[in-house]
Amino acid sequence: MKTINYQWLDAAGAQQELAALCNVLDGCVAQGASIGFVKRDAQQMNHFWQDVVLSLACGDKQLLVARCEERIVGTVMLVLAMPANGVHRAEVVKLLVHPDARRSGIARALMQQAEARAGQLGRSLLVLDTRSGDVAEPLYRSLGWQTAGQIPGYARSTAGVMDATTVMYKAIGPAD
Numbered sequence: 569m570k571t572i573n574y575q576w577l578d579a580a581g582a583q584q585e586l587a588a589l590c591n592v593l594d595g596c597v598a599q600g601a602s603i604g605f606v607k608r609d610a611q612q613m614n615h616f617w618q619d620v621v622l623s624l625a626c627g628d629k630q631l632l633v634a635r636c637e638e639r640i641v642g643t644v645m646l647v648l649a650m651p652a653n654g655v656h657r658a659e660v661v662k663l664l665v666h667p668d669a670r671r672s673g674i675a676r677a678l679m680q681q682a683e684a685r686a687g688q689l690g691r692s693l694l695v696l697d698t699r700s701g702d703v704a705e706p707l708y709r710s711l712g713w714q715t716a717g718q719i720p721g722y723a724r725s726t727a728g729v730m731d732a733t734t735v736m737y738k739a740i741g742p743a744d
């Protein structure tokens with residue numbers, strides 16, 4: 569079994585790895601993942617990660633990657649930019665594992681490390697949303713996430729269908 573390394577990337581690190589980050593995103597969209605894209609569009613994906621680089625630079629987001637033999641195979645991000653009354657919250661977004669690297673515990677490890685980091689940053693409440701019925705839902709539940717509810721017709725799939733989303737949360741510390 570190959571060793572997986574996990575690393576928090578800063579803006580310069582992410583900029584250097586743009587092609588690899590796009591590759592993970594593209595691999596997921598190609599398999600029909602509901603992650604904000606309705607088709608494989610290299611330019612849109614590049615813009616997406618360029619925006620992330622800017623957010624990393626100003627501290628609005630943090631990006632954790634998983635590497636297998638140096639190649640980035642997985643990502644997860646913490647969104648830290650919150651309104652003044654919500655600075656105890658963080659949102660977890662873009663949990664992505666390249667199709668070649670799935671079912672070996674990478675997503676679980678990414679989530680555990682992201683949750684730990686959010687706690688270190690003083691965030692006590694985590695939120696996310698995920699397409700209802702996706703394989704990520706049981707993963708989140710097994711990590712102690714609760715379902716707040718479902719929103720029908722939330723996002724268009726790569727197949728053109730309007731999918732419901734499940735909004736989830738996890739308290740990782742005492743509310744102030």
Ligand SMILES: CC(C)(COP(=O)(O)OP(=O)(O)OC[C@H]1O[C@@H](n2cnc3c(N)ncnc32)[C@H](O)[C@@H]1OP(=O)(O)O)[C@@H](O)C(=O)NCCC(=O)NCCS
Binds near residue numbers: 602672674677703704
């Ligand atoms: C969801 C995703 C991140 C899981 O990545 P992964 O590294 O394969 O997941 P793990 O190996 O850590 O599996 C963790 C758990 O997820 C669930 N799971 C993951 N893939 C599954 C599958 N194909 N079928 C059923 N359950 C699955 C299982 O509960 C699994 O636990 P187990 O191995 O003990 O049974 C990956 O499939 C992916 O990138 N999908 C596309 C992007 C996406 O939809 N991300 C979620 C956005 S909210």
